[in-house]
Amino acid sequence: MPDPLVAEDGFECATCGHEWMSDLDEIREVRDSNGNLLANGDDVVIIKDLKLDGKSGGIKVGTKVRGIRLVPGDHPIQGKVDGRTVLIIEDKVKKA
Numbered sequence: 572m573p574d575p576l577v578a579e580d581g582f583e584c585a586t587c588g589h590e591w592m593s594d595l596d597e598i599r600e601v602r603d604s605n606g607n608l609l610a611n612g613d614d615v616v617i618i619k620d621l622k623l624d625g626k627s628g629g630i631k632v633g634t635k636v637r638g639i640r641l642v643p644g645d646h647p648i649q650g651k652v653d654g655r656t657v658l659i660i661e662d663k664v665k666k667a
Contacts, residue, residue, distance in 0.1 A: 587622075601647045607666040612638050614667035615648065621663060623655075630657070635667055 601609045604618055614637045622629040636650035636659070646658035 587624075598641045598643050599647065601641055601661050603665045604662050605665050609639065609641065609648070609661070609666060611641055615639055615650070615659075615664040616667050617659075617663060618665050619663050621657075621659070623657065636664070 603609055603615065609615070614635060617630050617632055617634045617636065620629060620632055630652050634652060636648075636652055639648050639650040641647055642649050642658070644658075646660055648659040648661060648664060650657060650659065
């Protein structure tokens with residue numbers, strides 16, 4: 572999935588359609604649903620089914636995302652699932 576779309580008035584997530592304003596140029600501290608600190612290269616497990624635009628099925632609970640990358644913005648976790656790049660909110664994952 573592509574990176575967030577940049578609009579005049581902020582950003583829009585191409586995965587879920589969520590819109591946000593962001594002046595963030597630096598990566599903030601990101602913690603998983605259990606409060607564990609995440610870092611670039613960590614592996615995480617999806618804890619809630621995620622629906623994806625344009626593809627039936629989405630991402631199922633228990634799917635492991637290897638080698639995440641932390642990015643600035645409202646969806647701070649970027650990873651590949653089935654060859655598709657997705658942005659994920661930190662409360663939908665736990666550290667593997």
